[in-house]
Amino acid sequence: MRLKGIRIEHKKNTAERKPVRMEIPETVIVPMQMHIGKAAEIIVKKGDTVKVGQLIGKAADGLSADIHSSVSGKVAKTDEITASDSTKVACVVITSDGKQETDETIAPPVVNNFESFIAAVKKSGAVGLGGAGFPSFVKLNVNDLTKIKYVIINAAECEPYITSDTRTMIDKAEFVFKGIAAIRKYMNVRRFIIGIENNKREAIEVMKKYAADDKDVKIKVLPSQYPQGSEKVLVLNTINKIIPRGGLPLDVGAVVINVTTLAFIAEYLETGMPLVEKCVTVDGTAVKEPKNIIAPIGTSIRELFEAAGGLKCEPSKVIYGGPMMGIAVPSLDEPVLKNTNAVIAMDEKEAALPKTTPCIGCGACTMNCPLRLDPRAIAKAYKLNDKESLKLLCVDICMECGCCSYVCPANQPLVQTNKLAKRKAASLNSKPSA
Amino acid sequence: MSKLILNVSPHISGKRTTQKIMLDVIIALMPAAVASVIIFGWRSLLVIGVCVCTCAASEFLFEKLCKRENTVYDLSAVVTGILLAFNLPVSIPIWQAVFGSITAIIVVKQLFGGIGQNFANPAITARIIMMTAFSGSMTAWTSPQTSDAVSSATPLAAASKNITDSMPSYTDLLLGNHSGCIGETCALALIAGGIYLIIKRVISWQTPAAFIATVAVMSLICGRDVIYQLLSGGLLLGAVFMATDYATTPPTPFGKAVFGIGCGIVTILIRFWGNLPEGVSFSILLMNILTPYISKITRSKPLTGGAEA
Numbered sequence A: 001m002r003l004k005g006i007r008i009e010h011k012k013n014t015a016e017r018k019p020v021r022m023e024i025p026e027t028v029i030v031p032m033q034m035h036i037g038k039a040a041e042i043i044v045k046k047g048d049t050v051k052v053g054q055l056i057g058k059a060a061d062g063l064s065a066d067i068h069s070s071v072s073g074k075v076a077k078t079d080e081i082t083a084s085d086s087t088k089v090a091c092v093v094i095t096s097d098g099k100q101e102t103d104e105t106i107a108p109p110v111v112n113n114f115e116s117f118i119a120a121v122k123k124s125g126a127v128g129l130g131g132a133g134f135p136s137f138v139k140l141n142v143n144d145l146t147k148i149k150y151v152i153i154n155a156a157e158c159e160p161y162i163t164s165d166t167r168t169m170i171d172k173a174e175f176v177f178k179g180i181a182a183i184r185k186y187m188n189v190r191r192f193i194i195g196i197e198n199n200k201r202e203a204i205e206v207m208k209k210y211a212a213d214d215k216d217v218k219i220k221v222l223p224s225q226y227p228q229g230s231e232k233v234l235v236l237n238t239i240n241k242i243i244p245r246g247g248l249p250l251d252v253g254a255v256v257i258n259v260t261t262l263a264f265i266a267e268y269l270e271t272g273m274p275l276v277e278k279c280v281t282v283d284g285t286a287v288k289e290p291k292n293i294i295a296p297i298g299t300s301i302r303e304l305f306e307a308a309g310g311l312k313c314e315p316s317k318v319i320y321g322g323p324m325m326g327i328a329v330p331s332l333d334e335p336v337l338k339n340t341n342a343v344i345a346m347d348e349k350e351a352a353l354p355k356t357t358p359c360i361g362c363g364a365c366t367m368n369c370p371l372r373l374d375p376r377a378i379a380k381a382y383k384l385n386d387k388e389s390l391k392l393l394c395v396d397i398c399m400e401c402g403c404c405s406y407v408c409p410a411n412q413p414l415v416q417t418n419k420l421a422k423r424k425a426a427s428l429n430s431k432p433s434a
Numbered sequence B: 001m002s003k004l005i006l007n008v009s010p011h012i013s014g015k016r017t018t019q020k021i022m023l024d025v026i027i028a029l030m031p032a033a034v035a036s037v038i039i040f041g042w043r044s045l046l047v048i049g050v051c052v053c054t055c056a057a058s059e060f061l062f063e064k065l066c067k068r069e070n071t072v073y074d075l076s077a078v079v080t081g082i083l084l085a086f087n088l089p090v091s092i093p094i095w096q097a098v099f100g101s102i103t104a105i106i107v108v109k110q111l112f113g114g115i116g117q118n119f120a121n122p123a124i125t126a127r128i129i130m131m132t133a134f135s136g137s138m139t140a141w142t143s144p145q146t147s148d149a150v151s152s153a154t155p156l157a158a159a160s161k162n163i164t165d166s167m168p169s170y171t172d173l174l175l176g177n178h179s180g181c182i183g184e185t186c187a188l189a190l191i192a193g194g195i196y197l198i199i200k201r202v203i204s205w206q207t208p209a210a211f212i213a214t215v216a217v218m219s220l221i222c223g224r225d226v227i228y229q230l231l232s233g234g235l236l237l238g239a240v241f242m243a244t245d246y247a248t249t250p251p252t253p254f255g256k257a258v259f260g261i262g263c264g265i266v267t268i269l270i271r272f273w274g275n276l277p278e279g280v281s282f283s284i285l286l287m288n289i290l291t292p293y294i295s296k297i298t299r300s301k302p303l304t305g306g307a308e309a
């Protein structure tokens, strides 16, 4: 079985351009929550001098991640910002001294077994860089390593515009394979599959060249169909297994890791420099010179656009990530986060969505849902407050990929309804049944 | 600085809209409309025009009256108008065509909540109501190229009575040169429209294929002339344009196939053993009523990996 997706315009305008390092901004705003889980705890105070790579936010217990300074300079203040999901997040504002001095304690970690490998990944501050932001050390810290049959390296990069993973494969191929070697050594995995959409010819070539010397690695070229890079779809299309409802890839013997995350971990093992900068695709109809920019984490989106030649016009919408699943940001003061792989600025025309009209019952939504859900029935059940039906319709497995909304000729807000319906269905589980 | 738009993803949308879909259906209906003018003369254009205008006006006025959002622009009422006209004899009195159009839009479509909410195809249901109410003028078949409504038998009626000498040749059936409703006679034009809609992915091939194949197989089993059963009567018009209506038919390919087979069986039952010579409209209406159940049974199973919640 192969899961089909939808065909959308690729717009990979920046795939051929080598990323450029931007100038260090005067100030950076580093939020303590750039990952799934608990926020990190600020361990610096106003007036402290910090250097590049210095720990400024200590991971909370459990699911969390360390956060490091991306510049050298002084802590201007500790503050709160409103994150894109309108929750308040603590942050550290640092004024750069422009010297980019490295923290003295930075040295390659000593890794000689699984435990020290996981400890190093934790210290690196790595999170899912494909956008998910899931702390990597938690993902890799598998209790029973024999359960892992495959490591699937997610290099599908199926969203329009985004090319930062493509550039990782071209510019940091060496580290991708060093990452594979590390996982093989410390996690005892023998089978690696790199899943790449077929529209990334150069990246595929480079990966194939490296894989020629490593018989454990298979390059799986996938059709360019959105959402090829979503975990469920990728796992099915690479190892032909369906992740069970509410389960993890590990339930079918797989660990899925984003290609940029993997390359970063390998780089960290070599240098000891934690995650302090990010390659971000800056594109969209409002951007003058679309390109990939290596930006210190905490750089404001405004400055990121300036590094891309500025904006052609007042943008109507700015999003973190790609246009299918990205998050619209409220202002250009929002910072670049660890898991920001792209920032897209849309002009008025691109941002305009067709008007919502009545559902015509065409069934396009359900026919294009990769997971074969029925968003029309879900919307109906949601309106009727019918939680039992929502459960039967499996709304909980919806991955919010947006295919249904994209194809709907009536432009019904299906993803939005699904999000709400998920919550409603979940509230059924939490309440004791009468 | 102006405010940035904040909404839930996705931030882009496919190009297809309801209006564009309906426009494609109208385009697909055009060959048959042109053919009808050639076959039956200018009066067919008059009937089509009256039905389209009445449908659009009824929709507009009803929505105004009920303070509903105006949906005339989506062109679905225009499609209903053309389809209804296609299902009428060219000699139909104008006031009856007006009555039918109003019934289709207001009773069958709007009273059930408007586009997407109706359970039965408006044009088909209105036609059936008209056949009951005006049985005389609804079966006054006009021979091609003559304007007076003489009762000339449709090929199907002839076939069912085995009056072989009054049956048109296969070529005439393909070209539509025989008596029948305005838009149902020219098989070539309808097939062209169907192919256009399938290529444009407006309809899926499963419904017409299942419908037509069922009729063919059953005619063969019953020892009837298969070509006659396929090309005459409202089969092609029904299978391509009315059994593929979105709201009133199942969404999945399997559901569509079940729907089409059901239509085929009922059509044959009525044609061969019923009192009426034609059964396409009734079969579609009947299957429309069964659609919610078919949809439920044939709904695709979500990919849960077999796990229960």
Ligand code: SF4
Pocket: A368, A369, A370, A371, A372, A373, A374, A375, A397, A398, A399, A400, A401, A402, A403, A404, A405, A414, A415, A418
């Ligand atoms: S229902 Fe969910 S999983 Fe299916 S297409 Fe819509 S957003 Fe994607």
Ligand code: SF4
Pocket: A358, A359, A360, A361, A362, A363, A364, A365, A366, A375, A376, A404, A407, A408, A409, A410, A411, A412, A414
């Ligand atoms: S795609 Fe849109 S119009 Fe079609 S059935 Fe789904 S919600 Fe309705």
